[in-house]
Amino acid sequence: MTIQDSPATQIRAEGFPDLAGGQAGTSTRIENYVGFPTGISGTELTRKATLQARRFDAVLSSFHSAVELARGPEGLVRVDLDDGQHALARTVVVATGAHWRTLAADNVERFTDAGVYHAVMPTDAERCRDEDVIVVGGGNSAGQAAVHLSRAARSVRLIIRGERLAATMSHYLLERIESRPNIEIITETEVSAVHGNGRLEHADLRNGTDGNSERIAVSAVFVMIGADPCTDAVRMMLDLDEAGYITCGAGAAACEGPNRWPSTGRQPHLLETVWPGVFAAGDVRAGATKRVAGAVGDGALAVRFAHQVLEA
Ligand SMILES: Cc1cc2nc3c(=O)[nH]c(=O)nc-3n(C[C@H](O)[C@H](O)[C@H](O)COP(=O)(O)OP(=O)(O)OC[C@H]3O[C@@H](n4cnc5c(N)ncnc54)[C@H](O)[C@@H]3O)c2cc1C
Structure with missing residues (x-):
């Protein structure tokens, strides 16, 4: 889960159970990510990504998981962590991914x-x-x-x-x-x-x-038996599609459920959920490509939209 605030950027890549790196970190070889013509191991790719994020002053924290998204004071979003602490932010990017269902077979x-x-x-x-x-x-x-x-x-x-x-x-x-x-x-x-x-x-x-x-x-x-999106922390506040993925953009605008887009005078951005300022990126969002390149692209887009919300 990525927490954005302005002017400082804070990222918490909470790691349960796989620390920073998520699914990509478990892949022995990623062969379809741009810039690595002979492929790259998931561990190496996520190690490089972590170094790069630090170079851009991101603060990485891998010790706790987010357990709940709630309304904080003064219109802020509150992210409750599993150790009882919380973080407050004006915008949040939910990038909690999915767990691929694994085969229940010996070896x-x-x-x-x-x-x-x-x-x-x-x-x-x-x-x-x-x-x-x-x-x-x-x-x-x-x-x-x-x-x-x-x-x-x-x-x-x-x-x-x-x-x-x-x-x-x-x-x-x-x-x-x-x-x-x-x-x-x-x-x-x-x-x-x-x-x-x-x-x-x-x-x-x-x-x-x-x-x-x-x-x-x-x-x-x-x-190919499907994946379960990791939405336990956000399901009470956001809208999910039938398969449990977070709706955003046009999907969020069309939502008529209990968690719906409020009358803000604008439509949600492409990756914005039903909660203005809260975005979903990567495998956890409805319609994701379920590829590293797609998740990285979503991250870049979500940050751009977050800046637009912060600057409005
Ligand atoms: C074995 C395997 C091989 C793959 N090979 C390829 C490949 O070759 N090429 C390719 O393009 N794609 C591949 N993929 C798919 C690719 O890895 C994913 O599409 C990509 O990692 C999605 O990134 P993401 O950030 O959206 O989610 P994830 O990688 O799932 O990362 C989400 C992170 O959020 C953390 N998290 C979850 N819930 C919480 C919470 N409540 N609080 C805090 N943190 C939380 C998770 O622990 C995880 O670290 C592969 C996937 C697997 C499983």
């Missing part, structure tokens, strides 16, 4: 980002050329991933726990999947374990109806 931690992935990058299809891969999930992101990977992979098994894909995936994607001879849809099944010696080699598929397991050779498992 997943050993292979995370080294055979088990939570995102599909454009380069992944080529990386999986002539290999057998698995995509777990029944939503549109899983469908798009399966179609993308099938362009180069020898086989793509799309694993879902439910009986049918049609209930959870757009019709056009389903048609595309069904037209690809190298995509196999496996229903009522889950990945129960992953195995390998140094690299991912096998996955156990457990049938949900009879409980039988089958071990198959596989070089990559892409887990």
